[in-house]
Amino acid sequence: MVIADFLCELAGNLPHEGGLCAATLKRYAGELYSALRLVGHPIERDELFFALEEVKRGLLNRPDKRKPAVPKSDVVYDLKLVTEYWDNQPANNQLPLDVLRLKAVSLLMIAGLARPSDLARLDLDSLQNKGSSLWIWVWRAKNSGAGYSAPMVIAKLPDSQASHCPYRALLAYLEEVAPLRHANPSGSLSATPVFISSQRPYGGLSADRVSVLVRDLLRSLGIDASTYSIRKRATTSALEAGVAPANVQAGGRWRSMDTMWKHYVRPSDPASAGVAAISGNKRSRRR
16 A cells, blocks of 8 residues: 555544644654554655644744744733633624634633633533533543543523623524534543534534634734633632632643642733632732
8 A cells, every 4th residue: 555545544533623734744744654564564655744744844944834833822812712702792693603612722721720621621521510600521621530520510601791701602503513423433442522623523612723713803803812812811810800710720720729820820910819819828928
């Protein structure tokens, strides 16, 4: 089997949407090299080997193809830019599935103080609708080890804020995507993904894919910051609004209060009532 045939067969099952970055292509090429050696046909013997090597080098070294640098994710901006964007869009049931998914993802990041990896590992089977809130758990989250995280609690906002309510957006997305789930293959995790690809085989979105989707939304709003900045800004906003630090820590599923102070809190106004508690923390004083 020549390289071209092998690549075509591999590409038909790639778990992604859209194009591949250079690093991903390099990884797949490495897997291809290993597979060919296992079947007794080292790739170095193939006439296309050197051509493939040139492609790899070109992808990784061309300045115009390098991944653009992302600024520090503590850039200060108002999260209302995100919520107001959805306020100006059609109702949930009038949005295309991809747009509805992006709406649910971005609003869930704000309301749930979520990492992209949290959203990729949300377990649909753990979802509980309490009527006034949704409770859902993250399987194998960053700080939960091999089990479940503390629950992500998503409150139902008043009718006056329905157009940017994450509770309503998530339920609408789940209803729309339900017919596709029968074709969703079992993943490597012992969990049913909440957010799935809109293309066959409808696999769960990776953390990288979630990050790219939300980052592109931020760019379209003129926000030059990484996806992770939403977690930091939402945390800061909650503290500035007077939410008790212990409640913010629990809501963001941090292992300890010290971790939250050290890595995530970037108050824009240290005199705010909620952030005033930081003043007694040694790590915060060093920033």
